[in-house]
Amino acid sequence: MIRFLGDFSIGNCNELELSKNELIALAYCAVKERFYINELxxxxxxxxxxxxxxxxxxxxxxxxxxxxxxxxxxxxxRISSEFRDSCDIKVLPKEVEKVEEKMKHSALEDTDIESLLALYRGHFLPFIENLWVESYRDMLKSIVFSLFSKLYLSKTLSSASKLKMLRIFPELQMSVIDLSTLESLSGYVRVNIGDYVFGVNEELGILRITNIPTDMLLNLIKGCSEVSFVGDNEVVLVVNSETIHALIKMKKE
Structure with missing residues (x-):
């Protein structure tokens, strides 16, 4: 497999060395397949x-x-390319779609999650600074983070899988807020649905928690790897849309 997620590699070619621009060009060939040389x-x-x-x-x-x-x-x-080996960034969307479909029908198995984690070992070319690379990286992060945030909430997810997810997305630790915690927070929370996280992602939102008592705040952020403080008594947490809608329903009641 040709891998662009995490460390770059092509099959068993351990001695292959590509320059930054050669690597960007190869990645663009994998994404576009056919394009004009002016694009590159x-x-x-x-x-x-x-x-x-x-x-x-x-x-x-x-x-x-x-x-x-x-x-x-x-x-x-004009440039055209044909990859003889499978390519992780081309396989990823299909794997994400497969996992999401199985989740809908409660048919998800441990092997499905393991396959996804084996594929998404890290972010797209994380060691390269380039506007196109960064944009494509953010798009993939958005897709995968949305799915991982749902999987992370599963009670059946193994500890090993959770650790792998946290190594890639430490902010997942911030995304898990159970309903009992929501009940205690409902009087302190402002909800912004559809705020952007890693680009356009309507499945995620931002909770702005204001005027929260210190002891409750300490319990909330205990164990979190990242918390955004926007004031002396206001914090921001990234959560999935299901949590936000549960909170809205709770506040209406």
Whole structure:
């Protein structure tokens, strides 16, 4: 498998070395498959430093390095690619969809979660700073965080799986607020549904907790890896939409 999530790797090619721009180009080929060379020139953020010939050189070098795993063709300013191995970022959406579908029908098994965690070992090219990479990384994080936040609430989830999720998303510790805690917090909470977390994600929201007694605040944040304080007596927590809707219903009653 060709992996872009967490550490980059191609099958058993332990000695393969790609430059930053070669790696970005390979990732873009995996995502788009067919595109114009000007697109790659734009996302490499090299305007003013290099000509389009520089991108052609990157692709030429990349082809030579990954020819056993990926077929990259350049013709009349168009690029097409064919990956001979499976690619984690192409498999991920299908795995997420499969897990969500099984959750709806209460048919989720431990092996499904293990497969997902084996696939999403970390964020997309976390060691690279590039606008396109960061945007795509945030999109994948949004999708996976939404699913992980639901799985993390499951009473049947193993401790080992929880630890793996927390290593990737420490903020999951903030997302778990049970109904008994909500009842005690309902008088102190302002609800903002649909606030953005890692980009557009309507399944997550923000709880702004104000004027909460100190002892209750300490109990709430105990064990949390991250808490955002916006004032002396106000904190912000990321929670899933189910929790928010439960709180709204509770406040109405």
């Amino acid at each position: 020139y734009d996302i490499l953020e090299e305007k003013g430093r290099y000509e389009i010939a520089y991108v052609r050189k990157i692709l030429k070098n990349l082809r030579a390095k990954v020819c056993d795993n990926v077929d990259i063709n350049v013709s009349e300013g």
